[in-house]
Amino acid sequence: MNQxxxxxxxxxxxxxxxxxxxxxxxAISAKDxxxxxxxxxxxxxxxxxxxFGVRFRVxxxxxxQNVGDFANLILKxxxxx
Amino acid sequence: xxxIPPPENHGYENISVGMKVQHDYAITTAVxxxxxxxxxxxxxxxxxxxxxxxxxxxxxxxHGALLNGFLSHFVGMIFPGKPSLLLAVDMRFSQPSFLxxxxxxxxxxxxxxxxxxxxxxxxxxKNKTRNTLAARGRAQIKLRNES
Numbered sequence: 251m252n253q254x255x256x257x258x259x260x261x262x263x264x265x266x267x268x269x270x271x272x273x274x275x276x277a278i279s280a281k282d283x284x285x286x287x288x289x290x291x292x293x294x295x296x297x298x299x300x301x302f303g304v305r306f307r308v309x310x311x312x313x314x315q316n317v318g319d320f321a322n323l324i325l326k327x328x329x330x331x
Numbered sequence: 332x333x334x335i336p337p338p339e340n341h342g343y344e345n346i347s348v349g350m351k352v353q354h355d356y357a358i359t360t361a362v363x364x365x366x367x368x369x370x371x372x373x374x375x376x377x378x379x380x381x382x383x384x385x386x387x388x389x390x391x392x393x394h395g396a397l398l399n400g401f402l403s404h405f406v407g408m409i410f411p412g413k414p415s416l417l418l419a420v421d422m423r424f425s426q427p428s429f430l431x432x433x434x435x436x437x438x439x440x441x442x443x444x445x446x447x448x449x450x451x452x453x454x455x456x457k458n459k460t461r462n463t464l465a466a467r468g469r470a471q472i473k474l475r476n477e478s
Contacts, residue, residue, distance in 0.1 A: 289418055289419065292419075292447050292449055292471060292473070293471065295446065295449075296442060296444055296451055299442070300442060305445060305446075306445075306446040307445070307446055308445070311446065
């Protein structure tokens with residue numbers, strides 16, 4: 251699995267979760283999406299951990315800068331799983 | 332009115348995926364009338380027995396949102412209890428309930444999110460009076476750390 255494939259899988263999760271359509275790119279981040287607030291973020295983490303079969307550590311997702319970084323973190327955690 | 336017992340207190344670390352907790356509820360006249368008084372949803376299917384029967388129901392249909400109230404009690408008082416903060420609820424109503432019906436809430440922890448101290452609770456409301464499924468759903472609950 252590579253970053254583009256992770257983002258494609260993330261796109262499906264976003265499509266199911268967000269009311270307004272969000273087109274994911276590696277550069278997009280939470281500050282670009284008004285609906286991506288702290289509560290939606292938790293729902294997103296619930297869906298991502300389940301979909302990818304990964305577990306994140308405290309603070310590491312919040313430390314990513316954009317969706318590309320986030321996808322790389324998912325890849326890293328998948329390799330460890 | 333009986334005194335309200337203090338909430339249970341299940342911390343995040345003591346909760347595991349697969350845990351099951353059950354609690355019984357009843358749609359009493361008091362629950363129904365307090366709900367009507369608080370929220371003023373007097374739609375005839377909820378308050379007019381004749382209208383509801385003509386519409387094909389066995390009587391006045393109880394508001395589905397009553398079950399949200401029971402779920403709120405379950406999360407805040409039973410499981411996990413005191414440290415709970417309800418973040419999200421997705422509830423699908425299956426079959427109607429009626430005044431006086433007895434319900435059983437079954438909750439199962441389906442996921443834990445360590446990075447956020449959040450649990451996902453899958454739940455069903457079984458109508459024990461009518462042997463039907465009243466609703467099913469999923470809730471996200473944050474467990475606060477208390478100092």
